[in-house]
Amino acid sequence: MTPPEHLTIRSPEDVLGFIPHSLGYWPSASLVAMTLQGKRLGATLRLDLPGPDVLAQPAAFARTVCTYLEADRNADGSLLALFTNNGWLAGPDRYGSLLGGLQWALAGAGMPVRDAWYVGSEYWRDALCADPACCPFPGRPVQEIRDSTLNAEMVYRGSSVGPAPQEQAAAVLPGSSLHFAAVREAEEAWLAQLDLRRGSRPQFDAVLEVWAALLNRPPGEPWLPEAERDGFLRATLLVPRWRDAVLMMAAAGRAAAEAGAAQFAIFRDECRLEPVAPPAEAFGAGPGREAAAPGGTPNSRATETGVPRYGDVLMGIQPAAPDWERLDALDLIFQQLAPSGGKAAAASLTGRGWIAWCRGRGSFSAAYLAQALDLEPGYRLAELLLELVHRGTVCGWAARKEAAWQKFGPDAA
Template identity: 25%
Template sequence: MHPTVVAQFPDPHDPGPGAPPGGVEPAVRVRTTRDLVAAVPALLGYRPQESLTVVCVTGAGTVGLVARVGLDDLAAERAASAGSHPPAALGVRDRLVPAVRGVGTVTLVAVVHSARDRRAVRRVVAPVLDGLDAVCDVDPWHVAPTGYRGLDCEDPSCCPPDGHPTAGLEHGAVNAALVVAGRTVAPSWEEAHRIVRAPEALRSRAARAASRAARAAADRREDAGGGTGTDAVHGPPGSRESRRRTAGLDLWHDLLRHAAVALRAEPGGTPELGPARLGRLAAALADVAVRDAVLLSLIPGADDVARRTAARRPASPVGVARDESAGAGGAESGDVEVATARAIARVVDPRVAVAPDPGTAAAARAVLEQVVAHVPRRWHAPPLTLLGVLAWWQGDGGLAMRRTSAAIEADAQHRLAVLLRGVLAAAVPPGWVRARGVG
């Protein structure tokens, strides 16, 4: 079972500030409801099974929000709420209705992909659809292996008992246009998000580079004082430790730019980033200060605080990094703390929160997934945790939980991963979603 996934798709004509030049996706014209039903797998990136997907159409005629939830999740929630008065937590309907309203939805196409009987499916999704119907016009559909039809249609001349052939959905003009636009479709949710291991020769090169970088860092710490004392661990500004961390952040930015260029040239492709550089980045991310700096670098306007975080490890008042004790830093450290809190507020605080930039998020995901694909498991926890944070920030709770669980499997003591797992278990949405009324 996967939690509700809420994915914001940018207007293809207006990707928003900070989008990479040339990164604007071509518009795909959808002229009928059937076209929109056909587009669901491409919008999600995989072929949904036993799930309800809602596609919001705004007053401007664009897709404003796409959300998916598993039918088993809905059935379990319905059973749990029957014995809880009031319910112990907000349900799918309570979180989804304000979000649909918040994006200015005029029409909503609800698509149930299921091999189950149509009437049985209708009973499972009824609470959600009834709640959405109070907000906008809802057009429900059922896509089964045997065919597709209106979920509520009882007219056999309109919807045959076995539905219309699904080939009409899979091979239409809209799907062809979405593929051209770079929207690839995986056979399942699991396959869409599987990180494929790199060939063994490349993994060996990455592992050697990571080990060399880790040994060099350990030698520098030993030279600085045998690994004891605050400055030996954290390094004052200008120290060798500070320069090493800053170099790690610079390597991240270099790989991020490389990935962005590659993805503009081949949307949906896998950038070739070099196993040695990926190995060095894995070793750099094992340092909490570098990991936090990388996370901050993804937040619009936080480049300066990211560099200051890498240069000198600040205390963290907001839970971004609590893996190590904070170093001394006096007023400068306090300034970094304040700047860090303001940056993180743009992720978690609905009053000032922003959604992640699509181009930057895609490049960051490509780099971090390539790190995981190339290095041994002992280096996996930091990049997987960052992937989990990024997925959560984008509103993809299912993917965030998958990446976070994998990070904890690699390192059960990785505190940011444990913290994120708690956020996900509590179904706390990112700030930009909550600003639209979710949660």
């Protein structure tokens, strides 16, 4: 990845304008906490604003916030924004104890709060200033945030602020019902053949080769409807070990995918059927960028001890940093495969949920996983991942600045 550029923040409006771009949506009923490294912005954390019981005794909530922000080991300060929308004018009365608890806890953790703001649907104001002479009620128009210099620069760079995660996850991509029907028909035909080859090593290799060819496509290349290809891809996601191998390959390379398959002993010597796959022209096969896992090459048999294990990749522990370009490409493929519905859509949404969690976007992850479970109740991987999200577990890559996903490329300073 190219070295990040710097975004210059000159005012509170710039900070507040950066938050929706960082999250991907304009938050509501949310606490957003950001770490500072000197004058540079660090990590961004969003949590639902707590209810009355927690507001009465905010110490535990404040400690939780500190625990998350302490993952940024270089942080020496923090910023807070309370997006309250309803009743925000009563901020000091309703959220004063929460703000005080956060100030005390963050100061004790070496990340003193340097600024804090209340943001409503129409107005925003400084949460630490009670002087009506400089901070009069009801505050300053939210439009100032939307018109900030940094917001304009973000838009110029191609960033956009979309709807809330639940609305984005539920959105259906435009497409022909005839195409979706053709994809489902092709999926059933491919699955009948693939079911006979679940234990075949050559078939496993053929599946990875198809997915690798798609992950290697040049960025920005349009995704054209192709029923046979999409049906094949969806059918492969219905075999859990192949689905997992695709996730592993995108994040950590072919060697990690192969090592995981060997770890779970999915191959059977008696399965000798010739492998099947769409013709090469259907998925754009050709030379492309290959990503090797530590200790292996893209096409190795992955017997080296340095290859990341499945569980470590799933939790973002290994490799030191994932292949974000491939994960971004995989996310786009899953986005295209989901609208045709069925269990394969649940697999695609679960994959998107895992990628969102790896990116540190818990709200999006929860929305995708919940939608997967709506489509396929009891879908095990979605259940496990959603439990991690609800516990507040942070993906290992998201917790390390040097490994974390960058939405824009630039840091903010």
